[in-house]
Amino acid sequence: MITESREVAAFSVKNLTVSYGPRPALLDVSVEVEQGQLIGVIGPNGSGKSTFIKSLLGFVKRDFGSIEILGQPIEKAKGMVAYVPQRGSVDWDYPITVEEVALMGRYGNIPWYKSASKEDKRIVKECLDMVRMSDFRKRQIGQLSGGQQQRVFMARALAQGADLLLLDEPFAGVDAATENAILDVLESAKAAGRTLVVVHHDLATAAEYFDKLLLIKQRLFAYGDPSAVLKEDLLSEVYEGELKVFATLKQNGHI
Numbered sequence: 001m002i003t004e005s006r007e008v009a010a011f012s013v014k015n016l017t018v019s020y021g022p023r024p025a026l027l028d029v030s031v032e033v034e035q036g037q038l039i040g041v042i043g044p045n046g047s048g049k050s051t052f053i054k055s056l057l058g059f060v061k062r063d064f065g066s067i068e069i070l071g072q073p074i075e076k077a078k079g080m081v082a083y084v085p086q087r088g089s090v091d092w093d094y095p096i097t098v099e100e101v102a103l104m105g106r107y108g109n110i111p112w113y114k115s116a117s118k119e120d121k122r123i124v125k126e127c128l129d130m131v132r133m134s135d136f137r138k139r140q141i142g143q144l145s146g147g148q149q150q151r152v153f154m155a156r157a158l159a160q161g162a163d164l165l166l167l168d169e170p171f172a173g174v175d176a177a178t179e180n181a182i183l184d185v186l187e188s189a190k191a192a193g194r195t196l197v198v199v200h201h202d203l204a205t206a207a208e209y210f211d212k213l214l215l216i217k218q219r220l221f222a223y224g225d226p227s228a229v230l231k232e233d234l235l236s237e238v239y240e241g242e243l244k245v246f247a248t249l250k251q252n253g254h255i
Contacts, residue, residue: 008071010035010195011056016065018051025051027219029065033197033212035163038190039211040200042229044239047217050086053166056197057083070163079108082157090149092142092159098152099137101129105159127155131185147178154185165189167198171205173230183209196205208228 009032016029025048033039054060058074069077082105095097105127106120116124128134131151141149150170157165167186171179177228186196186209197214200206206213207226215222215229217238222229 007035009033009068010037010070012068014066016055016067017063018060019063020053024218026055029216029220031214031220031223033195035195036190037195037211038186038209038234039195039197040206040213041197041216042200042203042206042213043216049068049216050168051200053168053197054218056166057081079160081160081166082160082162083172084150084153084165086168086172090153093150094141096141097137098128098133098141098144098243099124100141101141101152102155102159104154108160111228124155124159127158130158130188131155132181147181148180150174150182151185154182156187163194163197165194167196169199171200171202198233203230
């Protein structure tokens with residue numbers, strides 16, 4: 001009998017539980033995300049969104065559950081995942097240039113006894129071009145605006161060549177022009193076949209920006225098309241009746 005082959009998931013999480021002390025940050029989360037999607041991770045502050053991202057990176061210890069990246073156990077998925085951290089977690093005074101930060105994305109492909117090759121430098125230039133930061137390549141990172149800093153770390157993640165990109169609130173604290181530039185980069189990366197998972201705090205733009213939404217508050221409340229996730233009763237339960245959220249979504253026609 002002939003059976004259809006099924007494309008391997010970008011990542012698969014089963015019964016994921018993570019605790020910080022006695023309090024669970026994530027509780028029994030299970031989800032499978034298909035490749036080539038732009039996914040928004042939403043939920044109130046302290047709901048476990050960043051912990052979910054860090055779990056996919058193997059940065060936090062799991063109490064229970066399993067994670068596979070492109071069909072491989074997370075322990076064997078080194079190099080398959082790239083990460084853009086929150087701006088607040090970076091030392092912007094460190095004496096390193098834009099170009100050097102982007103080149104860090106190639107370190108996993110460069111033997112310790114060799115320098116960056118012409119090919120590595122070509123990839124870095126291409127990635128800086130993509131995020132529109134080539135003109136700043138010799139600038140120290142602390143001399144950049146917040147939006148420019150965010151784009152530099154996106155270039156580093158792209159230079160890594162990973163199929164799965166995880167971004168922790170890339171739109172936080174940037175102006176509208178930079179937000180549009182970041183969204184353009186995300187769409188370009190998706191068009192190139194990458195899967196992107198983005199922690200996002202602004203529900204008013206979530207339906208516009210993402211193919212699918214993943215709604216978390218310690219446990220997984222919903223995953224699917226924005227129209228299926230941005231439901232008033234569901235958001236009321238998760239956001240505990242923060243009516244301003246619903247008013248904005250209604251105004252924009254999302255619920």
